[in-house]
Amino acid sequence: MASSAPPCRLYVLVATAAPVALIMRRAPAGWWHLLEWDLRVREVRPGAWLRGTLYPRRCDISPDGKLLGYFALGHGQPPWDTYFAVSKAPWLTALAAWHTGGTWTGGCAFAGDNSLTISASMDKQPFHGSYPYGATVEALSLDWTYRDLQNEYKRGWRPIEGAAGRVPPELREAVLVGRIRPGGDRALVLAHTGTDFQRHGIEGVQVNYLREEDDGRLTPLPEAAWADWDNEGRLLMATRDGAVKIIEQRSGTWAQTWSHDLRDLTPDPAPSPTWAQAW
Template identity: 65%
Template sequence: MTPCRLYVLPAAAAPTAVIMRRGPSAWWHLLAWDLQSGELSSGAWLRGMLYPGRSALSPDGKLLGYFALGHGRHPWDTYFAVSKTPWLTALAAWHTHGTWTGGCEFAADNSLTISASMDERPFHGRYPYGATVGTLTRRRDGWRPLTGASGLLRRVQPGGEHALITARTGSPHYLREDAEGGRTPLPEAAWADWDGRGRLLVATHQGAVKIVERRSGTWVETWSRDLNGLTPAPAPSPSWARAW
């Protein structure tokens, strides 16, 4: 069986993340990941196409900006939307003129910048924090260009002496850098990042999510969940996810 594919969007200012899971190939599933308790909460299932690299989570982790290709009629064929995590019920949606979009960024006050060829006004709902069409900084939170290495990004461990290194574009690959500059490849990582406590978060090529911590000089896996084997079970979003 082909493993599911995983992409994680961590919140910048809260101990939470959203997991975007693809599998079977026509289906996407969203899960909220509580990084304090380790609890996973299932959300929306979508039969269509999502673009995790063009999506973003608000700083508090409560809102998701996403680009989708649906199988609906115009204007729901290609659109950018904002929803409450981990659901995809659009509270505001803008029609995009084809599939070109660079993604989005939330500011600290939840105002939104969207990079896309799209209508400036939403065709559905409203966005109370303000949204503009503009240019993105294209910078993942905490990641900075690696000095002397074109195309690589480095992220220092919060409160620690280690770092992660990855490529800016192309197939994801990650290295863990120790305090002395030694680098260890992380071949199982389809995605990796630090949480606010300096723990290493990993989504693997084999369809699992993990938390790895530094204990007594050794990296120890302290939590994991295998997300393979989930069966599509679309359901209506709860009432709190359908209104501001």
């Protein structure tokens, strides 16, 4: 019998300087699970489980994919109620943590030397641990659309001029951004149509993806909940029904070459390994 539970929700953070990504999975209700996606050997390895709330669009991983900066809303006593922390991916053991003013948080960004910039209403100094690479806390920005798409901007996505005439009518009022495929000249296009917490979407953000073909047409990718190019020009995708995929162009045709099903996972929290518990 098919499951009546809603599908899991997926979001992916891709390292800019290593063939690795972090999958952030929400399901069942109230639970998050982190998984390491090794793009070189095409494997997914489980990491932390959290009973609470994470804000994936406000998180970042370091260029080498080894560190995670994340905002969390938990069930602990202050200051562990709402906080920003840095951990070793794919685990959530906080090696440094700052208290935040509720969920009034923007985002964070790692530089190439692992120094960190954090945008939020939060304390300037960590209440737990320390961050050896240096962290700067900036005032919270109120540009919510930028906050929704900041991870795309970090990876080279940019606003597209004149694309409204090539998208379906229902997307012509959307915010359109695109990224050219590495090693190619065609784009992946994202249409941001707003926020609706009653519909499928990470942090309620409603997105649609389209792939530009060799003849300039934009092909909708309705199964994509998240998509981006990796550094080799492969199309990475997290689907609305709970899978992650690699799609490649071969002989002029796009073909799925690998997939991993993440739908039916049961919470199984475990302590982080020793290497993730200290600098």
